[in-house]
Amino acid sequence: MKVSWQLFIGLALFYVLMTVIYWQVGGEPVGIGGMLLAAALAGMVGFYVWFTQRRIGQILPEDNLTALISDGAGELGFYSPHSWWPLPVALSMCALTLSLIIGWWLTVISLGALVISIIGMVTEYEKPIAVSAH
Known part of the structure; x- marks a missing residue:
């Protein structure tokens, strides 16, 4: 790096x-x-x-001049195999952009949809905290 x-x-x-x-x-x-x-x-x-x-x-393998390709092997991180959340984010952003042409009323609706879809995309893999009942 x-x-x-x-x-x-x-x-x-x-x-x-x-x-x-x-x-x-x-x-x-x-x-x-x-x-x-x-x-x-x-x-x-x-x-x-x-x-x-x-x-x-x-020191990462990219910085080592004598590193082998196998030195960079291993887990690189978690990547979502499939997710539907980018679609609502893109559609609500498209609606937000078009709302500047159509009218301000659509701006409020599409901004709300954008915030909800971004929250959904960011928290897609969050696990809810289990609340135990006593």
């Missing part, structure tokens, strides 16, 4: 440098804003990867 965060931080610095050059050449404000946003996004990803690498505190 050491190479990963260095790559993203370097990319963020490159975008900042290119933004300054573009601004000095007389670039349009939309391009300057877009390049600054790209720098911010690359910086956020670089910071997240750096923070995660510091928290884990171990």
